[in-house]
Amino acid sequence: KQEVTQIPAALSVPEGENLVLNCSFTDSAIYNLQWFRQDPGKGLTSLLLIQSSQREQTSGRLNASLDKSSGRSTLYIAASQPGDSATYLCAVRGNQFYFGTGTSLTVIP
Amino acid sequence: NAGVTQTPKFRILKIGQSMTLQCTQDMNHNYMYWYRQDPGMGLKLIYYSVGAGITDKGEVPNGYNVSRSTTEDFPLRLELAAPSQTSVYFCASSYGGEAAFFGQGTRLTVV
Numbered sequence: 001k002q003e004v005t006q007i008p009a010a011l012s013v014p015e016g017e018n019l020v021l022n023c024s025f026t027d028s029a030i031y032n033l034q035w036f037r038q039d040p041g042k043g044l045t046s047l048l049l050i051q052s053s054q055r056e057q058t059s060g061r062l063n064a065s066l067d068k069s070s071g072r073s074t075l076y077i078a079a080s081q082p083g084d085s086a087t088y089l090c091a092v093r094g095n096q097f098y099f100g101t102g103t104s105l106t107v108i109p
Numbered sequence: 110n111a112g113v114t115q116t117p118k119f120r121i122l123k124i125g126q127s128m129t130l131q132c133t134q135d136m137n138h139n140y141m142y143w144y145r146q147d148p149g150m151g152l153k154l155i156y157y158s159v160g161a162g163i164t165d166k167g168e169v170p171n172g173y174n175v176s177r178s179t180t181e182d183f184p185l186r187l188e189l190a191a192p193s194q195t196s197v198y199f200c201a202s203s204y205g206g207e208a209a210f211f212g213q214g215t216r217l218t219v220v
Contacts, residue, residue: 032208044199046208049207091152096157097201101150102151
């Protein structure tokens with residue numbers, strides 16, 4: 001069974017700092033990996049999708065990388081802003097989506 | 110674009126009552142999913158469907174039923190509600206191996 005782990009569980013940084021969120025998974029036989037953002041009491045918003053054949057994807061200040069062989073993905077957030085405060089979830093796609101428990105990010109003004 | 114729409118947003122049920130959580134998507138996605146999210150536990154798959162007329166169990170299907178009569182709709186039925194079913198329920202859809210899109214969730218409390 002696929003296991004997805006996200007470290008750290010919580011992170012607090014001052015505004016403007018660059019940061020990295022980590023996601024690891026146990027089974028490298030995946031179709032893709034998706035990063036989501038979840039605001040309190042809200043649904044999941046898709047940030048980036050990396051197909052298994054890709055190494056990275058970029059959207060604005062966000063960059064996600066994928067190393068399938070080592071079972072790792074990172075989400076890099078540049079020049080963090082208070083509006084980035086949320087929980088970030090990664091999900092790997094096998095026959096279904098398997099989710100990590102998320103990293104709760106707080107960006108302090 | 111409406112995307113994935115879930116109703117209701119909130120509901121309180123008494124133990125033993127039944128209800129249906131509605132989910133509809135307008136993106137012509139073939140895959141649809143139901144997840145529950147409990148604090149600190151991540152999202153767990155309840156049921157999923159790869160197309161109209163086809164459903165399959167996920168990790169935590171007990172106490173739930175689903176049907177998929179159309180591409181657009183994927184309702185989740187709770188029979189004989191129990192306190193353990195207190196959770197936030199999310200419906201999602203995707204087209205094959207492409208990105209998944211989620212609804213805004215239904216917060217269910219069973220008392």
